[in-house]
Amino acid sequence: MRRIVLLDAPSNLGLRPPAPGTVPGCYKLAGALREQGLLRRLGALEGGVVVPPRYDLNGWKEGDGDFNAAAIADYTRRLAARVETHVRAGEFPVLLGGDCSILLGAVLGLRRTGRYGVAYLDGHADFRHPGNTGRNGPVGAAAGEGTAQITGRGQADLTGIDGLAPYVRDTDLHLLGIRDNDEDRPELTGLGISHRTASEIREQGPATVARKVLRDLQDTAPDGFWIHLDADVLDPSVMPAVDSPDPGGLLTPELHDLLAPLAASPRCVGLDLAIYDPDLDPEGTGAALLAGLLESVLAQP
Secondary structure: OOOEEEEEOOOOOOOOOOOOOOOOHHHHHHHHHHHOOHHHHHOOEEEEEOOOOOOOOOOOOOOOOOOOHHHHHHHHHHHHHHHHHHHHOOOEEEEEOOOOOHHHHHHHHHHOOOOOEEEEEOOOOOOOOOOOHHHHOOOOOHHHHHHHHHOOOOOHHHHOHHHOOOOOOHHHEEEEEEOOOOOOHHHHHHHOOEEEEHHHHHHHOHHHHHHHHHHHHHHHOOOOEEEEEEHHHEOOOOOOOOOOOOOOOEOHHHHHHHHHHHHHOOOEEEEEEEOOOHHHOOOOHHHHHHHHHHHHHHOOO
């Protein structure tokens, strides 16, 4: 029996403001899913919350690197300590974000204990880094740099905490659900980083893809793997309440069939959920969908 621990990581430090004078609403994700009774539905232990620093862009300008970088680094260290403690205790942490930058805390915590892979379920490759910003725009929002940062590409105060870069090796990363027109695909291919688009997953069959990823991670990541789940991997027709909704995503049954084998693997050590924004979903339908999805793949029998 898995001991699931529900841990709130409500950081929005890695996203740009949705409008001047406002802050990204994804920090409300954890509260929205708890309101759905997720703790009870998962049969989870209470992990509490890691409170993020203040969201503050005052004084930042283009060319300064990632905004909120010092705050993200501080948060990453504190979140990593919690993840490390739970994993060493044989527990299965489920992190409720927050934006995608919370993954830094998860993988840093795992890096302190061994070599782990990541199954990155996301509608975007999130591979923006200083080496390709001429194409993808200036570095700034850490949430758009997730896969680059965890593989050691980016500013050292975020990618090399405690001298542990890279937190995840290129061979141990699998991107699942990006869109066909993602501009990072040629670079990912050249680097040998595994990636499959939503349409490829649909064509090959989500369960078949999951089994292939599990076999690959068995060969390359000896200590297990983590799941990063970004709500925008879903098509906007079923999940519009995200900051960058792009058509061509997975439908809910497809995501379930991809996620379920990954989450059921005894080598999976934890999961984070990010980007869902309750401010964009006044009826709460997205929270209900995500809570139901997590329950269906994680709840104890």
